[in-house]
Amino acid sequence: MNSTNIAARAESASKIYGSGENEVRALDNVSVSFERGKFSAIMGPSGSGKSTLMHCVAGLDALTSGKVFIGETDLSELSDKEITKLRREKVGFVFQSFNLIPTLNAYENITLPLSLGKKLGDEAWIKQVIDTISLNDRLNHRPSELSGGQQQRVAVARALATQPEIIFADEPTGNLDSKSGSDILKFMRRAVTDLKQTIVMVTHDAVSASYADHIVFLADGKIAGEMTQPTPDKVLDYLKHLGE
């Protein structure tokens, strides 16, 4: 793997919560890379450290030891302000819930990271993104006037708006019904295939994971394995395997 092809990576990343008796090793010497232009998934049982890994790689949280890179940038060398700027310009986020600012309408939410950096953004690109999520007639609506699925679509569009190096999505379909969920997954798939974006998604659901090009399995804060070109069956099979 050529390093210029890597959108983000972790090197011997460890994250320890608490100390002494209460010490929790959420990440234990994890090294992992996420390839540019690919849809990656992080899978594992609840409490395995998926979210922690994502937060640390995305610059939302600091590691206890080890290093993370977004592109060629070592996050540990950046100040809070620089990391904020990097998140704004190079990283997109989709969370499970509370993704939108209730006082801003859909369009303002989508362009929020750009506005925060006082940038106009690539209008053609934003139009293309909005077309893809097919919410053209809802752009003036506030989040409270949108359904859960629509809200998540706006969130994904927001993540895409800055054409970031990488998008992190933590269980983006966790709160949705299966129809809305699969819409979001298909949409993310299209963003990678058609719009050449890079997405890393955290999930504990095999079907969701099977939309990805590449899966990293986590267990007890350690890498338990990887898989390319997954299908739901292959994933379930693997998980069963892992359980033994």
Place this chain on the structure above:
Amino acid sequence: MFRLSLKMTLARKGRLLLTSLAIILGTSFLAGTSIFSATINSTFDRLFTDIFRDVDAYVRSTNSVDTGFGEVRAPSPVSALEIILKVDGVSAAVGDMQSYARVIGKDGKPLGEDQGPPTFGGIASSSAAGLWIVESGRLPMGAKEMMLDRKTAEAGKFVIGDSVRVNALSGTREFSLVGIANYGDVSSPGGATFALFDQPTASEFLLKPGFVDAFLVQGDGTLSDEELAKAINSALLPSDKLETLTGAEITEETTSQIKKVLGFLTTFLTAFSFIALGIGCFVIYNVFSITAAQRQRESALLRAIGASRRQVTNSLIVEAVVVGLLGSILGFVVGIGLSQALSALLNAIGLEIPTSGLTINMSAIVSTVLIGTIITTLSAILPALRSGRVPPLAAMRETALDVVTRLTRRVIIGLIFLILGVIALVASVNGADVKILGVGVLAVFAGVLVLGPAISRPVAMLLGKPVSKIRGVTGTMSQQNAARNPKRTARTAAPVLIGVALVTSFTALAASIKGEIRESIGSSFRGDYALSVNSRGFGGIPISVTDKIDQLPEVATATGVGFIPAKVGDESPFVLVFNPKTAEGLYDLEMIDGRQSDLGKDEILLEQDKAIEKNLPIGSTVQVTLVDGRTLQLKVAGTYKDAYGNYAVSRELFEGTATPLFDSFIYISTVADVSDKNARKAISAISADLGVGTLESRDEYIDSQAAQVNQFLALIYGLLFLSVVIAIVGIIITLLLSVFERKHEIGLLRAVGMTRSQVRTMVRWESVITSLFGAVTGVVLGIVTGVVIVISLNESGISGFTLPITSTIFILIGSFIIGVLAAVFPAWRATRTNIISSIASN
């Protein structure tokens, strides 16, 4: 359930603290005022009990005039002392005198301040009935000797043997200091200064030969005080018009008189402490409303698992009672400190009031805690009822916090208040009673407060527009945040609104009064210089000085104006006393009918409106009773537009009477070719010799007279300061609760790239918009109130409304700064929002 509620209350320390803070501030002023009042009252109680400790009976004249600011009594003839001393049961008796006398310091400047405690002259006596205890030296004897109280001697660095100059009614004289004395146990009562002489000197120098103010009598122990008083009374000559009081009676009377005067002050202070409490109420109500909304899910969960509405409501009320108790107890403690601050404030603006120690009544504690707790509980009732009404279902679903409530009913109620208020105001502008004015102002305030939530959204959006322009999306979010919860914004802005409205209307009123003073002095005073003292009705410039200045070669004319208490018809006003012979062209009463220079000895001039009110046309007679008991029938000789008093008489009226005459100010016109320097030099030579008075040119004088209103304004500002503090704390609390409530949002904003400084900007501008919302509505309300008050009080002498433009701009800038300051801590707190934990699903 009660114990559970208690536990839940105590578990939320942050909320407990914030709510208590509002209550502490609200109640502390109330506590401070009552502690302050109790302290001054007990100070005076102790003082007069001390002073009259050895006095068994007190003999004084029966003639007096009560002006409402204390009693002025006629002097008593010294000849009565012989009679008193012969009464069986009397062991000692002595003349007492408390007249105007001012000690001039070694630097030529008078001791004590123009606005400070009084400066007295009195009798030093060796009699056991006397109040003075000689500390060093001896009692003064003869026309050349005097004694000082210890504090004044210390202040002036006088030692026995020094020669001391004293200014009194009959001019300034030099005495040799032979003794230093204490007054009872204190060196000087209430910070007053005392110059003491033997009785004949005191009478001649301070009052009138052969007269004293009163007599202090000590019994020999054979009679009770009541029997003694009776015995003296029956011995006194009816022609002397004297009466005898027991020691207890005079102590009681003096104390209650002082307390009556101080009563005005404490009522005034109490009014402001209730304003502070009312503003505190808004903050308390707001905090409860917000926290009740925030724990909607908790309440719903309680309901879902089987708690009744009542129980949910009660749990919030329990919280209110606990917080109310806690807060008002702490408020009382803070009030102790505030009572000292009040003393300092009054001192700073020149209203020095002696306080010694600290008097804390049980009743003050009880009433503070009771009022605080009741008010807190009342403020919590509505939010608590709302909590109880939360459907259990709300626990299961995401409840939107931004509920858009129906505003129609609110608008209707608000408008009703507003319209009723406006009707009352219009009525009062057209001459209705002052009470109607008060009701109108209250109704308008109530209407605006009720309408607040209906107008806060559009106004906040409007005020936020420039912010959103300048600050981009961060500003837009500030604007939206300020507008998203109209009720909360309105409630947060309400204290600012009330505070700003009060500040604005008082400022406008003061500006109008100043304008009026300038105008009326400008039109009545035609001379070149004014020599004035601010002696607040006690002493002044002896009229002999006026005449001396009039005789100066540099001076064309000098005319003096003074005031004297008298009974006129059914009133006891201060009557203006002037000299018709010299006033012409120098002090112009702006006569409507008659000529002021023609005013004779048995005539009186009336202010036009007074003449109409009392139905006293020209030529009618009015009965005037002077302090010395003289009753005169004066003929109304003319009416004038307005002046410092409603009645004016000639100083001739007092020639040859015992009534001491002082001028409060002297207006001077100089001869044509004299230079400013020479004129001042010549006049100062006389006034400096006296050590009294301020010499100013016409312009300077007008400026300084108008500036006297500033003292009053400073007091008002000082008293409103706490209300402003409460308003700021209210904003801080609301912002903190909002930041806490929006932590998901702030976490998300941080995640998608909002910098800490942008978060701060967002919170800061929300605060500024909220504060400006309150300020803008407050300014509008304040100006309207000011205009209405000025117009309604037109009759009492204010003729035009002056809009204080600079002050209004300062008030708005001040509110801007308040917004910025209030946001500091909440904004900092917002930047500390933990991104990870706030975006976690739960």
